[in-house]
Amino acid sequence: MGIFAKIMAFIAAAIVQGTPLLFGATGEIITEKSGNLNLGIPGIMYIGGISGIIGGYLYEHFCAEPVPILCVLISLLASVIGSTFIAFIYSFLTITLKANQNVVGLALTTLGVGLGNFYGGSLLKFFDESGSISLFITGNAYKTKIPFLSDHLGIVGETFFSFGFLVYLAIIIAILSQWFINRTRLGLNLRAVGENPATADAAGINVALYKYVATCVGGAIAGLGGLYFVMDYTTGAWTNNGFGDRGWLAIAIVIFALWKPRSAIFSSYIFGGLYIASVFISGLSGSTKELIKMLPYLVTIAVLVFTSSRKKREHQPPAALGQSYFREER
Amino acid sequence: MAKPASKSKEPLFHIVKRGAVPAWKALLIRAGSIFAALIACGLLTFFLTGQNPIEVYITMIEGAIGTPRRIWSLLQGIALLLCVSIAVTPAFKMKFWNIGAEGQVLMGGLAAALCMITLTDVLSPPLLMVAMVVSSIVCGAIWGLVPAFFKAHWNTNETLFTLMMNYIAMQIVKYFAYKYSVPKGTGSINIINNINHEGWFPSILGQEYLLNILIVLALTVFMYIYLKHSKHGYEISVVGESENTARYIGINVKKVIIRTVLISGALCGIMGWILAAGTDHSITSSAVGGNGFTAIMVSWMSKFNPITMIFSSLLVCFLQKGAGEIASNLGLNSSVGEVLTGIMILFIISSDFFVNYQIHFRKNERKEKDA
Numbered sequence: 001m002g003i004f005a006k007i008m009a010f011i012a013a014a015i016v017q018g019t020p021l022l023f024g025a026t027g028e029i030i031t032e033k034s035g036n037l038n039l040g041i042p043g044i045m046y047i048g049g050i051s052g053i054i055g056g057y058l059y060e061h062f063c064a065e066p067v068p069i070l071c072v073l074i075s076l077l078a079s080v081i082g083s084t085f086i087a088f089i090y091s092f093l094t095i096t097l098k099a100n101q102n103v104v105g106l107a108l109t110t111l112g113v114g115l116g117n118f119y120g121g122s123l124l125k126f127f128d129e130s131g132s133i134s135l136f137i138t139g140n141a142y143k144t145k146i147p148f149l150s151d152h153l154g155i156v157g158e159t160f161f162s163f164g165f166l167v168y169l170a171i172i173i174a175i176l177s178q179w180f181i182n183r184t185r186l187g188l189n190l191r192a193v194g195e196n197p198a199t200a201d202a203a204g205i206n207v208a209l210y211k212y213v214a215t216c217v218g219g220a221i222a223g224l225g226g227l228y229f230v231m232d233y234t235t236g237a238w239t240n241n242g243f244g245d246r247g248w249l250a251i252a253i254v255i256f257a258l259w260k261p262r263s264a265i266f267s268s269y270i271f272g273g274l275y276i277a278s279v280f281i282s283g284l285s286g287s288t289k290e291l292i293k294m295l296p297y298l299v300t301i302a303v304l305v306f307t308s309s310r311k312k313r314e315h316q317p318p319a320a321l322g323q324s325y326f327r328e329e330r
Numbered sequence: 331m332a333k334p335a336s337k338s339k340e341p342l343f344h345i346v347k348r349g350a351v352p353a354w355k356a357l358l359i360r361a362g363s364i365f366a367a368l369i370a371c372g373l374l375t376f377f378l379t380g381q382n383p384i385e386v387y388i389t390m391i392e393g394a395i396g397t398p399r400r401i402w403s404l405l406q407g408i409a410l411l412l413c414v415s416i417a418v419t420p421a422f423k424m425k426f427w428n429i430g431a432e433g434q435v436l437m438g439g440l441a442a443a444l445c446m447i448t449l450t451d452v453l454s455p456p457l458l459m460v461a462m463v464v465s466s467i468v469c470g471a472i473w474g475l476v477p478a479f480f481k482a483h484w485n486t487n488e489t490l491f492t493l494m495m496n497y498i499a500m501q502i503v504k505y506f507a508y509k510y511s512v513p514k515g516t517g518s519i520n521i522i523n524n525i526n527h528e529g530w531f532p533s534i535l536g537q538e539y540l541l542n543i544l545i546v547l548a549l550t551v552f553m554y555i556y557l558k559h560s561k562h563g564y565e566i567s568v569v570g571e572s573e574n575t576a577r578y579i580g581i582n583v584k585k586v587i588i589r590t591v592l593i594s595g596a597l598c599g600i601m602g603w604i605l606a607a608g609t610d611h612s613i614t615s616s617a618v619g620g621n622g623f624t625a626i627m628v629s630w631m632s633k634f635n636p637i638t639m640i641f642s643s644l645l646v647c648f649l650q651k652g653a654g655e656i657a658s659n660l661g662l663n664s665s666v667g668e669v670l671t672g673i674m675i676l677f678i679i680s681s682d683f684f685v686n687y688q689i690h691f692r693k694n695e696r697k698e699k700d701a
Binding site: 103114240245248252317 | 345346347378427429480484485486487489490491493494495497498501502504505506507508509620623624626627630631661662663665666667668669671672673675676679680682683686687
């Protein structure tokens with residue numbers, strides 16, 4: 001393989017690895033803009049994946065001749081419902097019951113990863129089947145490439161247009177979120193809620209409503225990252241803990257991208273690249289590979305330290321991030 | 331505007347912060363939430379498995395304390411979780427969101443394991459043990475110190491910083507696991523010193539885990555006294571309540587932050603030492619098994635009280651072991667333990683609301699006005 005082809009293959013692989021991260025990061029950015037630091041995102045991404053699997057499985061199981069497009073729609077809907085539900089639990093506990101955000105988030109991650117692995121490992125058992133889950137019809141439906149662009153543009157087509165639709169959806173959602181947060185009145189209100197809920201409240205903004213909606217929508221978007229992973233990346237197969245620590249990486253990208261969905265696009269691909277860099281550099285020993293896998297985390301820390309030491313206003317997290325808002329406490 | 335219209339605009343209920351709640355009432359609310367959580371967990375397992383909820387709990391009790399071996403395994407699990415919970419508590423009480431206990435324990439464990447690998451031939455057994463303890467404490471403390479330093483100086487977000495430190499620790503462990511892997515190239519370290527047991531905790535009264543448990547109990551008592559009855563403990567709670575107040579009364583906030591997180595990290599390091607020398611006799615990147623995260627929830631739901639943490643970790647460990655038994659009986663995935671733990675913790679956390687706040691319904695208020 002020529003060096004050029006290798007670089008292109010690396011870029012394509014980085015995009016594949018970066019897509020779940022991009023979904024997670026965009027979801028978390030929207031959530032954090034409302035002042036909620038949702039550490040439940042890793043769990044929500046598991047839930048998004050397993051809900052999609054359950055939806056797709058039920059359809060493939062009970063329908064004699066599954067139609068690919070319905071496979072996609074049903075699993076997509078199931079995924080969104082599942083992850084929104086978990087995000088709603090988070091919202092209810094932190095916004096209405098004013099529980100501590102970090103603790104609730106961590107508990108939801110435990111719960112979400114547990115639920116994902118539980119259903120992933122036991123779903124077939126409930127229907128008296130053996131083996132492991134593999135939804136080839138649904139998985140391949142997700143992997144459908146763009147018809148013309150993928151095979152008529154040579155290596156460019158192979159590198160940039162040979163992915164399933166979720167890859168492009170991730171980019172579209174990120175760009176739309178950027179536009180929404182920075183260019184619309186609702187986005188302005190949302191930012192106000194995250195920066196200073198008391199002021200937003202005084203200006204007549206329904207703080208709780210904004211927080212609820214932002215957290216649930218953010219959760220739903222993040223869940224799509226899990227869905228992409230199980231449907232496209234692994235072609236409809238579930239492996240326990242297969243998603244790994246990508247959810248936490250998504251939270252790291254939020255910092256790396258300085259709370260801007262648009263920057264999250266490239267940040268995610270960079271992180272995706274760092275995540276698999278060790279596979280593409282030839283001639284490494286097993287131990288050196290492990291050191292290279294450390295890079296995304298080191299880079300995040302560097303960004304974290306750098307932005308906090310510079311104290312530039314537009315590079316800071318939302319001012320009220322992580323705090324519950326109670327009107328009487330001002 | 332007409333009067334009825336203004337009345338209908340009044341919300342159905344509103345939430346008011348309570349004053350001090352009598353201890354028995356708070357305890358009752360918490361106990362109620364645990365009870366509700368147990369019912370919810372029972373119902374959930376019923377729907378998942380079709381088993382009678384009461385039978386489910388009998389199976390769980392059987393699974394957790396059915397045989398002496400299981401009891402010891404449960405106690406060992408409690409000791410692990412309790413020790414990490416104790417370790418995160420001082421930082422946590424100071425509102426320093428250290429979610430890096432996982433990494434700090436791992437670094438402590440790695441240090442102890444590396445000592446066992448490289449120093450067994452050089453040092454005598456007692457000296458080896460001393461080297462293990464010291465290096466574990468130092469490594470755990472350094473892993474806490476780095477984020478604390480940046481937090482104290484630049485107010486760098488410690489939650490995300492410590493989180494990243496976890497993964498760096500995991501990669502470092504994986505690196506050494508490759509370097510010293512037995513057999514070569516597998517990427518995992520076998521049981522170290524399996525023949526002469528050097529650097530291992532001795533069995534006391536024939537129980538290999540007893541020393542672990544005793545050390546953790548001692549640490550628990552120490553932490554209780556440290557937080558409740560020492561000047562340091564007082565400073566920690568003031569900084570946690572309000573940094574401005576702390577500054578006003580002349581507490582050096584930076585110093586307190588760094589010192590407290592150092593202690594927190596050092597205790598995590600001790601936990602790593604217990605893990606490597608007293609439990610696993612080896613080290614893997616997943617050795618802590620999520621206890622670093624569970625510990626945060628245990629510490630929080632115990633209100634930072636080390637004595638309460640004994641019971642909280644008992645509850646969590648019991649659920650996990652018991653659920654594991656159900657899962658293996660029915661051939662289901664063992665993650666059901668994590669699910670039940672998550673539900674239990676969510677219930678307990680939300681019970682705080684009913685301790686701290688009061689709900690006033692519209693109807694009651696109208697009556698009050700009439701009266």
